[in-house]
Amino acid sequence: MVNKGFDKKHITVAEPWEVNRKKISELGVQVTTDNVEAADGADVIILAVKPQVAKTVCNELGQKAFKDDSAPPVIVSICAGITMSSLKQWSISKSGKAPPVVRVMPNTPALLGEGASGVYADDSVSQAQRKQVTMLLQSVSRSLEWVDNEELLDVVTGVSGSGPAYFFALVEHMVSSGVKLGLSEEQATRLASQTCLGAGKMLVEGSESPSQLRKNVTSPNGTTQAALESFESSEFAGIVDKAVRAANDRAAELGAELGKQ
Numbered sequence: 024m025v026n027k028g029f030d031k032k033h034i035t036v037a038e039p040w041e042v043n044r045k046k047i048s049e050l051g052v053q054v055t056t057d058n059v060e061a062a063d064g065a066d067v068i069i070l071a072v073k074p075q076v077a078k079t080v081c082n083e084l085g086q087k088a089f090k091d092d093s094a095p096p097v098i099v100s101i102c103a104g105i106t107m108s109s110l111k112q113w114s115i116s117k118s119g120k121a122p123p124v125v126r127v128m129p130n131t132p133a134l135l136g137e138g139a140s141g142v143y144a145d146d147s148v149s150q151a152q153r154k155q156v157t158m159l160l161q162s163v164s165r166s167l168e169w170v171d172n173e174e175l176l177d178v179v180t181g182v183s184g185s186g187p188a189y190f191f192a193l194v195e196h197m198v199s200s201g202v203k204l205g206l207s208e209e210q211a212t213r214l215a216s217q218t219c220l221g222a223g224k225m226l227v228e229g230s231e232s233p234s235q236l237r238k239n240v241t242s243p244n245g246t247t248q249a250a251l252e253s254f255e256s257s258e259f260a261g262i263v264d265k266a267v268r269a270a271n272d273r274a275a276e277l278g279a280e281l282g283k284q
Contacts, residue, residue, distance in 0.1 A: 025050050026136070027162040037061035062088035062096070067155060070100040070110075074281050077102045081113035085122075089114070095122035097152045099159070101129055103180060104277030107145060107173055123147040125156050128179045131187050133163035139186075140164040141179030143172070165227070174275075181271035189266060194219055 025031055035053040037060070038044045044054045055061050062068050062084055072080055077100070089095045100110055111121040125148055129140040140160055144153060153169075160167055166183075170176060194215050201211030225236055241247045 024159065024162045025052065029159075029162070035061045035065070058083055059088045065096045067152075067159065068096050068098050069159075070098055070102060072102065074102045074105050074277060077105050077110070077281070078113045081110060085114040085116050089116040089120065089122065091116060091118040091120070095120055097123045097125060097148060097156065099125045099127060099156055101127050103128065103184070104177075104274045104281060106278045106282055107143070109278070109282040121147075123149070123152060125152075126173065126176055127160065128176050128184045129160075129164065130183050130185075136163055136165070138164040139166040139183040140168070141176050141183065142167060142169045143176055144169075145173075177271045177274040177278075178267075180274040181267040181269075184274075185270040189263075190219065 024034060031051040032053070035055060036044075036047050037055050037058045038047060039056055044056070048054045053061075058080055068084065070077065070080065081098075084098075095114075095116060098110060098114060102110075105126075107124050107126055110124045110126075114124075115121050123144070125142060125144040127140055127142050129138050132138050133140070140163075142156070142160065144156070148156075157167065168179070170179065194212075197215040198208065198211040201215065202208050206214070222236075225231075226233060229236070231239070237251075241251060
């Protein structure tokens, strides 16, 4: 956010661990250990906590931070699986007001400003708040996709939220195979990493579909065709589909389990 020009004076981070507070304060933003202090006067609250403690934090904000004589701020939650209904119920103020909530499913490349995020908001979030949240999320996400219903965030989890791990696992096995066939681990790692980086740039910066890009690099009866046929014989498409569905289903289960707290 700081790198994208947000005013440091308007950013306050509540962080319980001293080592993290010190690191964050070096950016020039305000830091505190108190969630209520951080939320005081805020237009947007980013809920970036473990799902298991989300209820406790929301209860604290609803009962202590949200003033009865003013509109509550919009809560932007990146907690995996926690449903909008749970977040609103947990965050109700003393006067019975529930805050507007935006749910976001980001992924770890956001650490480099290269994230992919799925976003959902209901009608309680105003257009001005949507614009504000979009600007905020664009500071860490290259791809920002607003979805039409909340259940699709579980699909986003399966595709992009958990997706970096699938990618790292593929590179890990490519390196291992290269080493078994004679390359050093360093050589195989550099080759596999740069190959994936270059391929990713072709996807993001080019205009052709993944399917067409695959066809472009596959010569008839060539080395790539041999590799792809091996993938196909191992039911690669089914393996990927099963993995994405497993992540999707687990996200839904987490929401149901944590919502019962």
